Amino acid sequence: MENPSELMTTVQGYALQGWEIAKGWLVSPAAWSQFAVLVVSFVLAWLVARRVVPTLTNILTPAEDQETLFARGRRFLLIFLPLILPLLAYLFTAVGEGVIRSVFGSGVVIAFGKRLFLFLAARALVRDIVSDPFLKLLGRYVLLPIMALYTVGLLDEVSTYLNETNVALGNISFSIMSLVRGVVAGSLLFWFGRWSNDQSAAYIKRQEELRPATRQLAVKAAEIVIFGAAFLLLMNIMGIDLTTLAVLGGAIGVGLGFGLQKIASNFISGVILLLEGQATVGDFVELDGGEAGTIVRMTARAAILETYDGRWIVVPNEDFITTRVVNYSDSGSxxxxxxxxxxxxxxxxxxxxxxxxxxxxxxxxxxxxxxxxxxxxxxxxxxxxxxxxxxxxxxxxxxxxxxxxxxxxxxxxxxxxNGIQIPYPHRVVEFKGEMPTA
The missing domain is CATH 3.30.70.100 (Alpha-Beta Plaits)
Structure with a gap:
């Protein structure tokens, strides 16, 4: 890795180079023409956006009580309206770029302007469109810095520097770029996996013709498939040989044989419960240990019972298999x-x-x-x-x-x-001998 003095020298060199470019732009008629094209493009985009955005808003806004697929699609398109201004400015600048290059044979300034408009589009995307907290955080600290480097033309240099900078951990050596790529790709993949899992779970739970136990089993199967595929794809992106997973599988098998056998037992018991349907979400059950409540959720490890006084009891799935369970079948029986x-x-x-x-x-x-x-x-x-x-x-x-x-x-x-009396306790008292006197 380069020492700090070499890095500082490189930064100063880029700064001096940027200053020389800026001075050249200030005295160049071609540069001033390109600046004029950028200003005109932005003003024209602003005028068009002022008229187009209200019209599109009226067209795309459905009635509040509409929940059809078409209405949801219109609401989805509405959130992208903040991108109209920077994208129109980029489009008009691209049109003007052809004219400038044909006249002056140069378009450095206007290319910088196009990149700047793309940065503004990315900023609007992160600030006004993305609502998920994780994606907003990723956009603020990953997407915007990348777009800023791209705007000033340093993205290739920074990428080369990160690719050439290696970090060694024992016998393993990898570049900083591969680490950054893996973190970003892993974050996106597992966020997408969580979102896909939520959507698939919601869809499966709406299929009321299926038994509750079947729906729960389908939800768990979809979750395993989605996150398993995300994990394998991440391994491929990071360049890890998937054959090495055989060693990892052996290690997990050893762990299951010793320290993780309870977790494995609960997981297998949960699968059995979902397959057999002896206890499912909505049933009121009473366990041999005295725990009683309505099953509100079944996870891979345990079932969650909710009592009528509002408390939640976490019961391992194994207890439903190895102990006596009374099922009052609140789900319909x-x-x-x-x-x-x-x-x-x-x-x-x-x-x-x-x-x-x-x-x-x-x-x-x-x-x-x-x-x-x-x-x-x-x-x-x-x-x-x-x-x-x-x-x-x-x-x-x-x-x-x-x-x-x-x-x-x-x-x-x-x-x-009907004149029928409900009795209260009666007692007949007998005294032998004389009655007691006061």
Whole structure:
């Protein structure tokens, strides 16, 4: 690598060269003509843009409630309107360049102007169009510096310097340019992979004709394919021989056999769960260890349960395979509940079942299939006769659903309307001998 004094000498040489070029431009009629063409091109582009941009805005702006593919395409085109001014200036300058070169045989200044307009277009792209924070950061610190070097004509020299500057790490030697290229290419590839994964996941989840477990498995498969392809493409861009991945695969295999066996077990268990569909997103499950909640997300390593008090429980996928799991199937299967109650011993108990079953059947969520409400005599208690009404509903009796509470309200009102008393505890106390006196 060159020492600092050599680098400073090179920079000073470029600065002196630039000053000589600038002085030559100041006294050259051809240079002044080219400056005039640049100014006229920019002014003309500004005048045209003032008229074109509002017209295009009115044409491309759809109604707020339109969500068709054509409407989304029009909204996408709208964001590129800030590029019209610098691109028009570049176009008009290119037209004037042909005239200048035919008259003076030179176009150095006007070529610099064209590069300047391209820099302004890149600046508008980063500042006004790109909204993703990562892409905006990449544009600000990678694209704009490259365009600035291209504008002043130093891009080739800087690229050559970076290619010739090598960094050695042990037996491995690589140029700074290859490192920069790998970082930029890797960032873009994995950003594009993340974006593609989000789009494919959203598309797959909209396919409601597929089972939830199948959709989850398709999402995971798409994620593996997308990021695997991005990784292999990055290796190719950086010039790494893909046959060396065999050694890496062997190392990973050894790691799985020792320290990563739990991770591998959870990953394989997650694939089994998605294939068999025994537990999927939306199911209410209770594990052998007492954890209970609705599955809100299934990852490659664990399932996330959300309890009705708002807490999230991360459960390793292996627990769903190796332990007992009760699945209440909140995603659609019916569940049976019962509501106990008692009536007085003075009641004609033969009338109670029909009264209660008719009242419970009026609840909007109580099902007739697989069975309608069923009132059963359970026993003769100390204070009254014990009954229970069984009913079937779709869902879990917790959180926003209060099935048992609603049914007990219906039972209470039905018994009251028919003059049937609900008993309270009675106790009979016997005294032997004389009554105690105060």
């Amino acid at each position: 019916a569940n049976r509940y019962e509501a106990p109650f008692s009536v007085s011993y003075d009641t004609d108990i033969n009338k109670v079942p029909s009264i209660v079953e008719k009242a419970v059947a009026t609840h909007k969520d109580v099902l007739d299939d697989p069975f309608p409400p069923d009132c059963e005599l359970r026993g003769f208690g100390d204070s009254g006769i014990d009954f229970a009404v069984e009913f079937w509903v779709n869902g879990i009796d917790d959180g926003e659903n209060k099935y048992t509470s609603d049914v007990l309200f219906l039972v209470w009102n039905a018994l009251k309307d």
